Amino acid sequence: MNSTTKCFAMNIILLSFLPILPSSTSIAIGSIKPNQPMRDGDVLLSSNKIFALGFFSLANSRNRYVGVWYNKVPNQTIVWVANRDNPIIPVTDNNASGVGLLAVHGNGGLVIYGKDQNTPLWSANVSVSSPNNSMTAKLLDTGNLVLLEEDNGLSQGVLWQGFDHPTNTLLPFVKLGLDRRSKLNRFLTSWKSQDDPGTGNYGPSGFPQVFLYKGQAPLWRAGSWIGERLSGVPNMPYNFIFNITFVNNQDELYIVDGITNKSIFSRMVLEESGVLVRSIWHDQGQQWIKYLSAPEGLCDEYGKCGANGNCDPSNVGKFECTCLPGYEPKSPPDWYLRDASGGCVRKNEVSICGNGDGFLKVERVKVPDSSKALVNMNLSWKACPQECLRNCSCKAYAKADERWGGFGCVTWHGDLMDTRTFSNAGQDLYVRVDAIVLAQYAKSNGSLSKKGKLAISLVSVLVFLLLVVPISYWLVRRKRKGKQRQNKYSPRVTTRSTYFEDSTAELDESSMHSDIPFFDLTTIAAATDNFSLTNMLGKGGFGSVYKGVLCNGKEVAVKRLAKHSGQGIEEFKNEVVLIAKLQHRNLVRILGYCVQDEEKMLIYEYVQNKSLDSFIFNDTKRALLDWTVRFGIIYGIARGILYLHQDSRLRIIHRDLKASNVLLDASMNPKISDFGMARIFKGDQSDADTNRVVGT
Structure with a gap:
């Protein structure tokens, strides 16, 4: 070996063992290459500077890590850590940083070194497909750290990415x-x-x-x-x-x-x-x-009520655990002590295969653990019950996909674990029960024995003779008074109506009466939990609006007029009749009304995101209204107004359009509401006089 060769070899050996010292200043870089490593103190930024990658330490630790954080969020928010289980230990107590190095080379791809820069602390453990190719590490605007393989500067694809290894x-x-x-x-x-x-x-x-x-x-x-x-x-x-x-x-x-x-x-x-x-x-x-x-929540704990149990958090004051239909507690003493870990077992241990067995529906549940369930996506929903009945081991079934009315079939063939009930959502689970349990549930739903029917008949005759006849006259008179009161408040357009009296538009006979469903006051009170403050959605000049859930699970909004509100019976009738005749995706839909005693209420479809003003005047929600969403809201309101002014059968002027009267559904589609001040025009009418000033 000549002297030149010896000198070159010695230089290589020296370089390989010399420690790479940290840079004295922090540098923002755009990529990491084999000849351009990232040192502790440098920062790798994404193209739009949304995310940053670098070395960091946590509040009460001197250890150093390589991670990704939001560059535009003042409080450092770490979203990914490379060497989470192998930190860089500080050289001395006074020097917690400065020795780290993140490099790209053929042995491992992406490598982190600490003090000993011959032994990596962490590696991506990848290599290039060809010795002639090189690698480059970049940080994307999504926060994804990617290692790219390149051939003469041309990208050959992603060798490794941080998104495949989330923390x-x-x-x-x-x-x-x-x-x-x-x-x-x-x-x-x-x-x-x-x-x-x-x-x-x-x-x-x-x-x-x-x-x-x-x-x-x-x-x-x-x-x-x-x-x-x-x-x-x-x-x-x-x-x-x-x-x-x-x-x-x-x-x-x-x-x-x-x-x-x-x-x-x-x-x-x-x-x-x-x-x-x-x-x-x-x-x-x-x-x-x-x-x-x-x-x-309490019922979120996995297997809270054991095998074949159901956790229902709405059982206020009672044990939240119950057994599914056809099952009973495995250990009643433990159950009484509110320990349901033992779960439930079949009642009577009778056979449920081919002996008149059937299914009972358990509504609004998180269906059981399906780790061992069978799924047939090609089976129609109607064929699912028969599929389960044909297999004696099948314990329950449910829809595999809830879209388009449901399709596919999921069947359970072992213990039903981790079932819970939701208040207003969830799936329907059909649990297999024997003929005895099926008959018991049928009786509890209204089917009585002959003795029961005879007893009820005898009691009914006695009650009729002793009580009904003497008070029937009083009931008839009370009913007549009630009808007179209801007719007084019924949502019909009369010639004495303030709003239609000063309008030159005329309604045909079919529009004089509305087919809107009438809701009983007790139904609305039950749906709104007796008009609980927790269900109040908002309050205006004419009264309050409450969220309600009907007995069939449907969510509604109830507009309850205050007894001394500014909106009188004429405005109430006006709103009922008008909305009933309007059908448009950007107008709120009325479901019914309630007039009883001094109560006047309108029942609307429930709109999830409340009114537009709750977004505009709220700093947090306003940040969610980017230009695309705002334009969609503006466009929807314009379409609703165009329908009222031009395209509907009745030409209507709203007269009280404002942000609080524009509701937003789950997809932020606007729906115009509150037609109490609206006015009807003739098709060829362009102006009219009014007897009083209205609107806000």
């Missing part, structure tokens, strides 16, 4: 689930603590269901995908902000949480306590606002 945070567009080709399973795991991002005890897994585990034990089950949401998340945010997609094919099985407005920062974090929290960044308030969280 405790789920960002928009991160796939959660299984890649069947590479066997890669993407899931979240909590941090050990706020000062230690290491792998914690909590993590969701288990598709086609979503589970939250504590160690190896299931803590909460979000359920399986049923078309538009997970079965165990009735309030899943599928609206104008979020766009949730579920994919299940031969290559992949995952759920991805998209966002329609890229200017909104959203994240879902699995906290150290085992709670999954979705939040949105509020720029004006400079804080993260919680959107929803789970688990948060």
